[in-house]
Amino acid sequence: MIRYAMVIDTKLCIGCGDCVVACKTENKVPAGLNRDWVVEATTGTYPNLKTEFRSERCNHCAKPTCLYACPTAATYRWEDTNIVLVDPNKCTGCGACIAACPYDARLIMNEGYVSKCTFCHHRVEQGLDPACVSSCPTRCMHFGVLDDPNSTVSKLLASREHKALLDETGNEPQVYFLT
Amino acid sequence: MKRREFIQLSATLSAGAMAPVALTGCAERPLPGTGEVVRTPTVCNVCFWRCAGTVSTENGRPWKIEGNPDDLHSTGRFCTRGDGGLGMYTDPDRLKQPMIRVTENGQQRFRPATWDEAFDYIAAKMNRIKDEHGEDRLCLFSHGPGGSYFRRMLTAFGSRGYTQPSFAQCRGPRDVGFALTFGEGVGSPDRTDMENSRCIVLIGSHLGENLHNSQVQTWISALRKGATLITVDPRFSVAAGKSKHWLPIKPGTDMALLLAWMHVLINEGLYDADYVDRYVNGLDKLTAHVQQFTPEWAFTQTGIRPEVIRETAREMAKAAPATVVHPGRHVTWYGDDTQRSRAIAILTALLGSWGREGGYLAMENVNLPRYPLPDPPAPKNNWMQAVQGEYPLAPAGIAQKVIDGSIGDDAFFKGWFVYGTNLGYTIPGVTEKLQQAAQSLDLFVVVDTMPYAITGYADVILPECTYLERLDPIRNSPEREPSLAVNFPAFEPKYDSKPGWWIAKHIAERLGLGDWFPWKDYGEELDWQLRQVGSSLDEMRRIGVKKFPRTTPKYFAPNENRQFNTGSGKIELHSDLLADYGHDPLPVYTPPPTRPDEKHLHLNYGRAAAHTFGRTINNPTLFELMPENTAWVHPVAAGDFGVSNGEYVRLKNQDGVESLPVRIRVTQRIRPDSVYLVHGFGHKESQLGLANGRGADDQGLITRILVDPIMGGTGMRGNFVTLIPEEASA
Ligand code: SF4
Ligand code: SF4
Ligand code: SF4
Numbered sequence: 001m002i003r004y005a006m007v008i009d010t011k012l013c014i015g016c017g018d019c020v021v022a023c024k025t026e027n028k029v030p031a032g033l034n035r036d037w038v039v040e041a042t043t044g045t046y047p048n049l050k051t052e053f054r055s056e057r058c059n060h061c062a063k064p065t066c067l068y069a070c071p072t073a074a075t076y077r078w079e080d081t082n083i084v085l086v087d088p089n090k091c092t093g094c095g096a097c098i099a100a101c102p103y104d105a106r107l108i109m110n111e112g113y114v115s116k117c118t119f120c121h122h123r124v125e126q127g128l129d130p131a132c133v134s135s136c137p138t139r140c141m142h143f144g145v146l147d148d149p150n151s152t153v154s155k156l157l158a159s160r161e162h163k164a165l166l167d168e169t170g171n172e173p174q175v176y177f178l179t
Numbered sequence: 180m181k182r183r184e185f186i187q188l189s190a191t192l193s194a195g196a197m198a199p200v201a202l203t204g205c206a207e208r209p210l211p212g213t214g215e216v217v218r219t220p221t222v223c224n225v226c227f228w229r230c231a232g233t234v235s236t237e238n239g240r241p242w243k244i245e246g247n248p249d250d251l252h253s254t255g256r257f258c259t260r261g262d263g264g265l266g267m268y269t270d271p272d273r274l275k276q277p278m279i280r281v282t283e284n285g286q287q288r289f290r291p292a293t294w295d296e297a298f299d300y301i302a303a304k305m306n307r308i309k310d311e312h313g314e315d316r317l318c319l320f321s322h323g324p325g326g327s328y329f330r331r332m333l334t335a336f337g338s339r340g341y342t343q344p345s346f347a348q349c350r351g352p353r354d355v356g357f358a359l360t361f362g363e364g365v366g367s368p369d370r371t372d373m374e375n376s377r378c379i380v381l382i383g384s385h386l387g388e389n390l391h392n393s394q395v396q397t398w399i400s401a402l403r404k405g406a407t408l409i410t411v412d413p414r415f416s417v418a419a420g421k422s423k424h425w426l427p428i429k430p431g432t433d434m435a436l437l438l439a440w441m442h443v444l445i446n447e448g449l450y451d452a453d454y455v456d457r458y459v460n461g462l463d464k465l466t467a468h469v470q471q472f473t474p475e476w477a478f479t480q481t482g483i484r485p486e487v488i489r490e491t492a493r494e495m496a497k498a499a500p501a502t503v504v505h506p507g508r509h510v511t512w513y514g515d516d517t518q519r520s521r522a523i524a525i526l527t528a529l530l531g532s533w534g535r536e537g538g539y540l541a542m543e544n545v546n547l548p549r550y551p552l553p554d555p556p557a558p559k560n561n562w563m564q565a566v567q568g569e570y571p572l573a574p575a576g577i578a579q580k581v582i583d584g585s586i587g588d589d590a591f592f593k594g595w596f597v598y599g600t601n602l603g604y605t606i607p608g609v610t611e612k613l614q615q616a617a618q619s620l621d622l623f624v625v626v627d628t629m630p631y632a633i634t635g636y637a638d639v640i641l642p643e644c645t646y647l648e649r650l651d652p653i654r655n656s657p658e659r660e661p662s663l664a665v666n667f668p669a670f671e672p673k674y675d676s677k678p679g680w681w682i683a684k685h686i687a688e689r690l691g692l693g694d695w696f697p698w699k700d701y702g703e704e705l706d707w708q709l710r711q712v713g714s715s716l717d718e719m720r721r722i723g724v725k726k727f728p729r730t731t732p733k734y735f736a737p738n739e740n741r742q743f744n745t746g747s748g749k750i751e752l753h754s755d756l757l758a759d760y761g762h763d764p765l766p767v768y769t770p771p772p773t774r775p776d777e778k779h780l781h782l783n784y785g786r787a788a789a790h791t792f793g794r795t796i797n798n799p800t801l802f803e804l805m806p807e808n809t810a811w812v813h814p815v816a817a818g819d820f821g822v823s824n825g826e827y828v829r830l831k832n833q834d835g836v837e838s839l840p841v842r843i844r845v846t847q848r849i850r851p852d853s854v855y856l857v858h859g860f861g862h863k864e865s866q867l868g869l870a871n872g873r874g875a876d877d878q879g880l881i882t883r884i885l886v887d888p889i890m891g892g893t894g895m896r897g898n899f900v901t902l903i904p905e906e907a908s909a
Contacts, residue, residue: 011402011421012399012402012403012421014387014388014390014395014399014417014788015387015417015788016258016259016387016390016395016788016789017259017788017789017804017805018256018257018258018259018262018788020259020804021259021262021263021800021801021804022243022262024800024803025242025243025244025262025263025265025800026211026243027211028208028211028242031799031803032803042415042846042847042848044847045847046415046427046813046847046848046849046850046851047415047425047427049415049419049420049847049848050420051415051417051420051848053417088208122210122211122212122213131243134245134255134256135245135256135257135262136256137253137256137257137258137259137390137392137395137396137399138395138396138399139256139396139399139400139403140399
């Protein structure tokens with residue numbers, strides 16, 4: 001399996017939400033729904049403070065509990081990669097995947113089927129970065145193949161301290177945050 | 180009866196057809212971009228930065244906007260607002276047709292009108308003003324590139340009155356302060372060379388929340404390369420969170436810190452002696468002046484420890500000249516703002532960073548000829564002398580003085596064009612004055628895309644189409660490398676809206692001034708201009724952005740001798756000009772206004788990445804991202820007032836003005852003695868379907884204005900608010 005990863009530098013992220021707007025327009029996500037979102041986590045007390053901004057989305061887990069939970073095989077992996085997709089024609093809207101996703105990354109479309117971040121596989125296929133990555137004005141987001149040790153994402157993970165969210169679930173999430 | 184009653188547009192507008200909501204509908208959703216995609220070059224106008232990019236439609240429907248990689252304003256990436264720009268086009272609450280104020284049965288209202296009716300009305304009133312008072316009695320309030328056509332039309336008519344709230348409500352003090360020191364201003368985009376800086380100092384400037392694209396991009400690229408960031412801000416801003424040194428200063432005491440930094444640089448011999456010898460006047464006077472401003476003294480004012488003041492001064496000197504003490508943009512704070520900007524300029528001179536790599540560079544634009552036009556009639560009167568004569572050092576119109584100069588029978592101005600600026604939410608404490616001006620003006624025209632509050636005062640409302648539906652003037656703003664960009668319409672104008680150039684041209688024709696717009700389509704003028712520099716409209720339609728080589732150096736050459744555009748020809752630390760006009764020749768410290776009592780908190784305000792002032796709140800995409808603002812308070816203040824996170828309160832200022840209900844955000848990121856609001860919310864116009872009633876308007880709460888005696892800026896930070904829990908005020 002080819003492993004695509006997103007690596008986001010929280011030291012440079014300004015929490016501007018451009019990634020959210022770019023995803024909505026690129027993917028024509030209807031009003032009121034979002035495939036990605038920005039979290040602000042502030043710790044400490046004035047004036048000893050730290051704020052971390054995180055642009056979050058589906059983690060395209062290497063061990064996707066949503067996929068295991070889906071009774072109709074509507075949730076599937078794109079080609080031989082970790083990119084987790086939903087086939088709207090197979091999805092019955094039962095919501096098992098929503099309960100099984102530790103990241104609350106899935107949404108229900110107005111028509112009743114489940115949708116989510118696709119890692120913009122339609123752009124990846126053309127050699128482009130996902131819309132959120134290529135719109136980020138601070139260039140704090142990176143996308144690439146982890147199996148290639150020379151990719152930017154591999155190099156960043158090799159050289160910088162990082163974390164993934166809820167690593168302990170065993171899902172092997174593939175969105176990494178440089179800290 | 181009032182001459183002009185304030186009319187809410189909603190009643191008139193609700194009759195209009197609603198725009199269809201674009202919903203794709205069926206489960207079979209093709210992947211984006213697989214349909215017929217059409218791309219059109221655009222120049223973003225969601226803010227005045229004017230980044231260049233591309234609008235894409237798919238199967239005739241709006242799809243997305245992306246930056247043009249050849250454009251240095253954006254380097255191929257728009258900001259949050261620019262990426263949400265299609266919402267400006269799709270907003271169903273847009274102005275849809277011209278409207279004229281009428282009185283029927285003693286009731287004033289707007290009636291829909293044809294463009295011809297509107298033009299006839301305006302031309303007749305303008306001619307009457309000319310006959311009764313003179314042709315020079317009209318004034319343009321402007322924000323945005325399209326103001327230039329109305330300025331042209333009014334200049335041709337004989338009226339030069341012109342003002343942009345971006346001067347006296349925003350950037351004016353720094354441009355005047357820098358010009359007094361270096362003989363030239365900072366300009367826009369700001370000439371900071373942040374991408375090459377090794378040390379960046381932000382004085383209350385909240386880059387990142389303030390999302391001027393290339394500013395943010397160059398700033399972040401410096402941080403990526405390890406530049407030292409020093410942020411001075413009472414609030415733990417986004418920038419503060421990225422700083423090596425965050426100086427949580429007491430509100431309003433920045434000048435004390437700046438003076439103490441000068442003290443350290445001079446007394447420790449850390450300034451650039453070579454640079455100062457060569458270019459600078461007045462070091463001796465400055466040295467004597469700053470002896471009193473020790474870091475120990477500054478600590479008593481600012482709360483910043485003396486050793487931190489020394490250490491940060493040394494950091495700045497160590498990285499100099501690649502140190503930018505950032506000039507800020509919105510700097511009308513406490514009324515001594517030109518002097519504070521002077522202090523920043525003086526620090527810059529001591530660090531030797533004006534004209535040096537990593538400090539301030541010389542930006543360059545393209546030498547683009549103007550379209551040939553008739554000679555304008557000579558001005559009959561000096562309107563600046565007439566309405567703002569007490570500010571001889573102000574090089575531009577002072578918006579609130581222009582308003583004052585439009586009130587009463589003997590007022591200078593008799594007619595207004597208001598283009599793209601919602602004055603009541605832009606100029607603090609101005610509501611009453613606007614009402615008075617509306618009673619005495621003979622003509623009040625509003626040109627806008629949206630039914631903002633200002634339309635309520637108009638005689639005639641002219642609906643302009645958005646930037647996505649029109650040609651705009653060629654973007655030729657100064658940058659690190661010169662370039663031109665053209666905004667092409669991606670869509671036909673919706674409803675009965677029209678481009679600004681078309682509107683101004685028709686008014687001019689009604690006035691017999693058609694030779695000022697001597698073409699059928701504005702594209703002809705742009706094409707002529709482009710051909711003078713070896714391009715054409717056709718070429719620009721293909722490429723969007725055209726780069727040109729620089730013809731002047733970015734930085735001073737080593738050991739170069741130069742003349743500065745000041746009285747002495749040198750960089751002036753001590754300003755004789757200021758002294759001549761009765762102002763302090765060197766910056767002095769004035770303590771800020773203090774809280775009236777324990778129950779009043781400093782009111783501070785700023786910006787958010789999702790919005791451009793109040794102009795984008797009703798944009799459906801950006802509204803979704805940030806539908807309302809919150810009142811930030813520290814947990815201690817929340818405890819004192821008995822309010823909790825998410826609860827609605829009203830803010831009431833020292834003069835009894837109350838805001839709309841606004842949610843409390845309890846956060847450690849603010850001092851216990853302060854409240855923070857993002858600017859632009861609290862619209863009270865029901866015709867703004869989304870924005871109406873959302874959040875609190877900071878401008879309305881700013882009723883105590885600290886006027887800058889040098890250039891007439893409206894200092895807005897001397898106001899205080901108390902919190903009234905919503906059920907108590909009901
Ligand atoms: S666009 Fe980039 S900087 Fe802005 S919130 Fe998203 S990840 Fe952060
Ligand atoms: S990868 Fe694509 S679908 Fe996923 S959050 Fe980014 S833009 Fe949206
Ligand atoms: S900074 Fe943002 S809103 Fe302003 S012109 Fe650029 S993309 Fe548009």
